[in-house]
Amino acid sequence: MARGMHKRATLRRKLHILRSRSASSPDRESSVVSVALFLYIHKLKMKLAGLARDCCTLYATNKRLLAYSRLHKNEVRVEKVVSDACQSYIIRVTCERRRGRLVSILEALEKMGLNLMQARISCTPLFAMEAVAVAAIHAQPLEERDVREALLKAIEQQ
Secondary structure (H helix, E strand, C coil), X not given: CHHHHHHHHHHHHHHHHHHHHHCCCCCCHHHHHHHHHXXXXXXXXXXXXXXXXXXXXXXXXXXXXXXXXHHCCCEEEEEEEECCCCEEEEEXXXXXXCCCHHHHHHHHHHHCCEEEEEEEEECCCCEEEEEEXXXXXXCCCCCHHHHHHHHHHHHHHC
C-alpha cells in the first residue's frame, strides 16, 4: 500500500513539473502529453544526430587507415629459424590486393628451393600472408635478405 502511494506521489510530481514547464493550465491534460511527446521526439533526434556523428567519425577513421596502408604498399619480413635438421623461414608479406599475387609469391618461393609448410592468407582489405617455409635438402643455404628481395621482386613484377 505504501508503495502504491509513493508511486502515485512521484507521478503527481512529474506531472506538476511538466505542467510548470509547458505553462499550461491544469485542466488541459492533452497539452502536457503533447509537451512530453515533443520532449521525447527531441531526445530521439539528439540521439540520432549523435549516432550520425559517430558513423562519420568511423568512416573517416577507416578512410585514414586505408590511406595509411596504401602508403606502405609492399612489406616483406623474413626471419630465419635454424635448427639441427633444416633451415626454415617465417615469412610475412603485406601488400596491395591484386589478382595472381599469391601465385607469383609461391613461384618465387619454389624457384629459391623453399617448400611451404604452413600459410595463413587474408585478402581484406590488403593481401597479407604469414607462412613457414622450409629449405629443401638439396638447396643451397639462403640469407634472409635474398628471400626478401626475391619476394619483393615477385610482388612488384606482378
